[in-house]
Amino acid sequence: MYEYRKLSPEEKAEVVRQRLAKGYPPHSPPHPIKDASHYLITAACYxxxxxxxxxxxxxxLLNQLFETFIQENITILAWVVLTNHYHLLTKTVDFRWLSxxxxxxxxxxxxxxxxxxxLTGKMWYSYSDRAIRSEKHYYTTLNYIHYNPVKHHLVSxxxxxxxxxxxxxxxxxxxxWLRACWLEYPVKDYGQEWDN
Incomplete structure (x- = not known):
C-alpha cells in the first residue's frame, strides 16, 4: 500500500490493471480462497x-471478536492484538460470514x-486472509501469532x-507442549513480506 503512493500515475494505472486482470479488487486485499476451513486473519489500523x-x-476488540464469532459459529483458535494490528487463527465454515x-x-x-x-476518517485498512494449507503451516502460524509482540518490540x-x-x-x-511446538515449527522469516 505504501509503495503504491510513490508510483507515477502511469505506474499506478498499470498496477491496477494487473490486479484487475487477476480478478483482484483494485486497491484492497484479494480473498481468493473462500472454501478453506482455517485462516490466518490479519487486520491493521490504517x-x-x-x-x-x-x-x-x-x-x-477481543471481546467483540469472540462474542460475534461465537454467534456465527466461527472458532478463534489463536489470537494476538497489538497496538496497530491483530492476527487471528480461525476455523470457519462460511468465509462470507467471516468477512x-x-x-x-x-x-x-x-x-x-x-x-x-x-478524530474522523478511516481507522482500519480492511483485512487480509491466508488459507492454512498444512499442519506445518498451522503450527508455524500459531507460533508466529504468539511471537508477534516480541517481533514488534512490545515485550521481550x-x-x-x-x-x-x-x-x-x-x-x-x-x-x-509450547516449547516442543516452537522447536518443531520455527517461525524463521514467516510474515517477513507482509507484517513489518
Whole structure:
C-alpha cells in the first residue's frame, strides 16, 4: 500500500490493471480462497497508526471478536492484538460470514474510537486472509501469532503480552507442549513480506 503512493500515475494505472486482470479488487486485499476451513486473519489500523494502544481497547476488540464469532459459529483458535494490528487463527465454515463480521466489528470500533479520540476518517485498512494449507503451516502460524509482540518490540517474552492466546495454550497444553511446538515449527522469516 505504501509503495503504491510513490508510483507515477502511469505506474499506478498499470498496477491496477494487473490486479484487475487477476480478478483482484483494485486497491484492497484479494480473498481468493473462500472454501478453506482455517485462516490466518490479519487486520491493521490504517497507515499502521497505533490506535489500539490501551489494554482496555485491545480487550474490547477481543471481546467483540469472540462474542460475534461465537454467534456465527466461527472458532478463534489463536489470537494476538497489538497496538496497530491483530492476527487471528480461525476455523470457519462460511468465509462470507467471516468477512461480514469483520466489517461490522471494524465499523463499530472505528466509530467509537474516533469519537473518543476526537478524530474522523478511516481507522482500519480492511483485512487480509491466508488459507492454512498444512499442519506445518498451522503450527508455524500459531507460533508466529504468539511471537508477534516480541517481533514488534512490545515485550521481550511472548508470555508478557496479555492480549494473546499464549496464556490459554500455556494453561491447556503446558509449557513443554509450547516449547516442543516452537522447536518443531520455527517461525524463521514467516510474515517477513507482509507484517513489518
Amino acid at each position: 497507515e499502521h497508526k497505533h490506535r489500539i494502544t490501551t489494554p482496555q481497547r485491545r480487550q474490547q 461480514k463480521q469483520l466489517r461490522l466489528i471494524h465499523g463499530r470500533t472505528a466509530h467509537q474510537w474516533n469519537k473518543e479520540d476526537g 517474552s511472548p508470555y508478557d503480552w496479555q492480549e494473546s492466546s499464549i496464556d490459554w495454550y500455556l494453561q491447556e497444553k503446558g509449557r513443554n
